[in-house]
Amino acid sequence: MSGQAGPRRPGPVMRLVAAAGYTLLLSPVVVVAAVSFSSGAFLSFPPPGLSTRWYAALFGNPEIMAALATSAMLASLVSMLALLIGLPAAYAIARLSFPGRRLLADLLAAPLLLPTLVLGLALLIALQPLKLVATWPGLVLAHCTLAVPFAVRIMTTAIAAVPPELESAARTLGASPLRAALRVTLPLAAPGLMAAAALAFLVSFDETVISLFLVGPRLTTLPVELFRYAENRTDPLVAALAMLLIAIALAVVLLVERMAGLTRTLSRD
Amino acid sequence: MTGWLLAAPAVAVMALGFMLPVLVLARISLNRTDDLGAMQPDLGLATYDKLLSDPFTTELSISTLGLAAGSAALAVALALPVALTIRAAPPRWRGPLALAAVAPLLVSGTARVIGWLAILGDEGLINMLLGALGLPEQRLINNWTGVRIGLTESLMPYAVLVLLAGLGRLDPRLDEAAATLGAGRTRTFLRVTLPLAAPALAAAFALTLVLGISAFITPRLMGGGRVFVVATEIFDLALETVDWPAAAALAMLLLLALGALLALRSALPERGR
Numbered sequence: 001m002s003g004q005a006g007p008r009r010p011g012p013v014m015r016l017v018a019a020a021g022y023t024l025l026l027s028p029v030v031v032v033a034a035v036s037f038s039s040g041a042f043l044s045f046p047p048p049g050l051s052t053r054w055y056a057a058l059f060g061n062p063e064i065m066a067a068l069a070t071s072a073m074l075a076s077l078v079s080m081l082a083l084l085i086g087l088p089a090a091y092a093i094a095r096l097s098f099p100g101r102r103l104l105a106d107l108l109a110a111p112l113l114l115p116t117l118v119l120g121l122a123l124l125i126a127l128q129p130l131k132l133v134a135t136w137p138g139l140v141l142a143h144c145t146l147a148v149p150f151a152v153r154i155m156t157t158a159i160a161a162v163p164p165e166l167e168s169a170a171r172t173l174g175a176s177p178l179r180a181a182l183r184v185t186l187p188l189a190a191p192g193l194m195a196a197a198a199l200a201f202l203v204s205f206d207e208t209v210i211s212l213f214l215v216g217p218r219l220t221t222l223p224v225e226l227f228r229y230a231e232n233r234t235d236p237l238v239a240a241l242a243m244l245l246i247a248i249a250l251a252v253v254l255l256v257e258r259m260a261g262l263t264r265t266l267s268r269d
Numbered sequence: 270m271t272g273w274l275l276a277a278p279a280v281a282v283m284a285l286g287f288m289l290p291v292l293v294l295a296r297i298s299l300n301r302t303d304d305l306g307a308m309q310p311d312l313g314l315a316t317y318d319k320l321l322s323d324p325f326t327t328e329l330s331i332s333t334l335g336l337a338a339g340s341a342a343l344a345v346a347l348a349l350p351v352a353l354t355i356r357a358a359p360p361r362w363r364g365p366l367a368l369a370a371v372a373p374l375l376v377s378g379t380a381r382v383i384g385w386l387a388i389l390g391d392e393g394l395i396n397m398l399l400g401a402l403g404l405p406e407q408r409l410i411n412n413w414t415g416v417r418i419g420l421t422e423s424l425m426p427y428a429v430l431v432l433l434a435g436l437g438r439l440d441p442r443l444d445e446a447a448a449t450l451g452a453g454r455t456r457t458f459l460r461v462t463l464p465l466a467a468p469a470l471a472a473a474f475a476l477t478l479v480l481g482i483s484a485f486i487t488p489r490l491m492g493g494g495r496v497f498v499v500a501t502e503i504f505d506l507a508l509e510t511v512d513w514p515a516a517a518a519l520a521m522l523l524l525l526a527l528g529a530l531l532a533l534r535s536a537l538p539e540r541g542r
Contacts, residue, residue, distance in 0.1 A: 009357050010350065011454035018350035024422050025351075025373055028384025031394070035387045043383070044392035085282060088275035098272030108279055111287045115483030115527070117500050118520045121507050122290035125297050125517065145286030148279055206377045209485055213507065226379045230490050234386055242380035249375055 029246070036239035043234045054240040064225055064241060071222040072248075074136075075205035078143040082151040082200035083193065085144070090155035091181060095164065108152045111145050119145070120213035127214070134216025142210050147200035154199060158192020159185060191259075198256040202249055298517035308513055316514040320522065330526075333498040336413070336488070337481030340420040341428075345473045347421070348428035349466065355429075356436055370429045378423055382490040385419050386410055411493030419491040420484055424477040431476055435469020475534050479527055499523055 010018065031045055036054060038047030058064060092098070093105050111119060123142050124133060132138035162185050170180035186193075208223040215224050222245055229238045273280070300308050301315040320326050348370075355366045373381060388394045389409035396406050409415050443465065447457040485500040492501070499519065506516035 010353050011458075014350045014353060014454075014458070017347065018354040021347040021351040021425065022369065024347065024418075025370060025425055027388060028381040028422065029373065029376055030384070031387045032380055032384040035384075042392045043387040043390055045387045045394040045397070085278040089279035092272040092275040096272045096275075098270060101272060104273065104276055104280070107283055108276075111283065114287075114291070115485075115500070115523070117483060117485045117503060118294070118524060119287070119290070121503060121516055121520050122294040123286065124507065125513055126290035126293040141282070141286045144282050148282050152279060202375070208377065208379055212504075223377055223379060226377070226383075227486070227490070230379055230383055230386070231494075234390070238383050239387065242377070242383045245377050246380055249377070253375060 032239050032242050032246070035236050036243040038236040038239070041235055043236060043239065047236070054236040057237050058240045058244065061237075063220075064222070067220050067222045067225040068244070070219060071205055074139055074143060074221065075201045077140055078147045078204035079197045079201035081140065081144055082147040083197045086148050086151035086155055086196065086200075087193065089148075090152045091159055091185075093152070094156045094159035095167075095181075095185075105156075108149050110149075112149050116146075116207075116209040120210035123210060124213040133214055134219050136219070138214050139211065139219070139221075142214050143204040143207055146207065146210070147203045150203055151196040151200045154196040155189070155193055158189040158196070161192070162188045194256055194259055198252050201252055205252075206245070206249060294517050295521060297513050298521045300514040302512050302514050306510075306512065316518040317522070320515060320518055326519075329497060329499050329502055333482055333500070336416065336420065336498060337478050337484070340417055340424055341474050341477035341481050343417075343421045344424035344477050345428045345432075345470055348425050348432055348473065349470065351425075351429050352432035352436055353462070355433060356441075367429075367433060371426045373422070374426045378486045379490065381423065382419055382487060385415065385422070385491060389415055389418065410491060411495050413492075413496055415491040415493075416488050416496050419487040420481055423484070423487055424481055427480060428473040428477050431473040432466070432469050435472060436466060439465050475530070479530060482527065482530075483523065 035043055035045055035047055037050045037052065038044070039049035039051035039053060040047055089104070089108060093101060093108075114122075120142075123138075123145075127133050127138050127141075132141070166184050166188070167180045170184045171177065175183065206223060207221075208227055211221045211224050212227065215221060222241075226238065226241050226245060229241060297308075298316060299312050299314070301311045301313065303309050351370050355363055355370065358366055386393070390396070391406065391408075391410075393409070395409060399406060409418070443461055444457060447461045452460065483500055484498075485504060488496050488498045489501050489504070500523075503516050503519050503523070506512050506519060
């Protein structure tokens with residue numbers, strides 16, 4: 001009953017429920033990690049013994065390795081494109097005033113409002129007559145449709161956070177508008193731009209549902225392989241595959257966190 | 270005009286990857302499928318008629334809404350204590366605790382489902398524990414139970430995020446005031462915290478409900494092909510039956526329902542949004 005500063009510490013019941021909540025949130029990831037090192041042949045937990053046999057099987061599986069290469073290449077391409085395409089748009093939204101600026105911002109957020117299942121179906125139906133299903137251009141377009149809005153959003157926040165006076169000062173000193181933007185604002189917004197590129201990479205690398213509609217037998221991504229595998233078989237290989245996906249996503253997050261402070265950049269808005 | 274010029278590449282991506290496909294989707298939903306399963310060009314509502322008069326569509330809609338509402342309610346109920354714990358934690362613990370609660374968002378949904386299969390499956394943790402206690406084995410995957418558990422977990426991080434944002438605006442001194450005035454923990458929670466958190470709870474429920482209605486991966490994989498919701502049906506119609514008009518019409522109905530929910534929510538009066 002003591003009056004302490006700040007919110008009161010939750011009581012025992014509340015903390016018990018919170019602990020249950022955390023257990024529910026974190027147990028699947030912990031269990032996947034454990035099962036991926038299983039020596040057994042089933043998705044049993046606890047595993048009968050530990051081994052790296054399923055990782056060996058994973059890296060020895062040519063289809064999965066091909067899907068990994070596709071996903072890595074696709075995500076890199078999408079990340080680069082999202083940065084190149086999104087940056088001028090983000091600059092316009094953050095810095096310029098022009099008729100329809102609000103409309104542009106809304107348009108560039110709209111695909112995120114659509115369930116990915118509906119967007120995937122729409123892309124399949126629209127791209128099939130154009131012979132773009134199960135092709136690189138089709139997948140790149142589909143992933144960019146999601147990645148560009150994310151990238152624009154983060155970059156708009158990052159650019160808006162750079163004081164506009166710095167750019168005006170550069171202009172006063174004789175820099176052209178383009179030069180002032182490229183040499184003053186851009187370097188200062190760099191951490192945000194890097195976070196945007198990383199998030200675009202992750203959006204593409206983890207994208208499952210839209211890809212399910214657009215892949216083909218000869219062009220498939222890692223999350224689609226994981227989904228298909230989980231649909232049909234349940235041996236610990238699927239857990240090792242899930243860990244591979246998690247590890248790469250985590251590596252990207254940590255890399256950007258070290259370079260630019262991803263969590264800081266994301267939580268700023 | 271420089272603005273639109275700078276944004277032209279991004280607008281082109283939106284036009285090709287979003288606007289055109291959605292228009293084509295709407296257009297295809299007006300076609301119909303003949304008795305042989307071939308698509309016939311048309312400009313009518315025959316496919317909608319067929320869907321809406323089919324009792325299976327009604328059944329799907331009810332079970333989808335029931336699943337989403339139940340999982341969303343449970344996710345919000347579990348997320349509230351998590352959010353309150355984060356808010357009341359010492360400052361240096363707040364970051365890590367919040368990160369742990371939203372970290373699942375960074376992990377692919379399929380990967381988390383695989384974790385659930387290992388926990389809830391026939392060879393999984395729960396059944397191992399039940400076996401050790403001499404209790405009968407339970408079927409917890411490939412049915413609605415599994416889908417409910419998996420969906421609740423996948424919606425929780427979103428609920429935590431919305432609640433953290435909403436609760437952040439509450440004055441912590443109100444808790445203290447209630448305590449000073451002699452209210453116990455339960456009373457403070459029921460009479461002070463809960464009413465103040467109501468708008469945030471409503472926002473969290475609305476978001477998780479919408480996400481739950483359109484969820485696909487969890488119902489598909491945890492349901493093992495035995496659980497049918499609107500999303501799995503759209504997927505099957507598109508890729509297995511290859512009945513595009515029906516898939517498109519059902520997708521349009523889903524969008525309509527989601528739009529109606531959002532409109533309903535913004536029409537409701539609300540404090541503190």
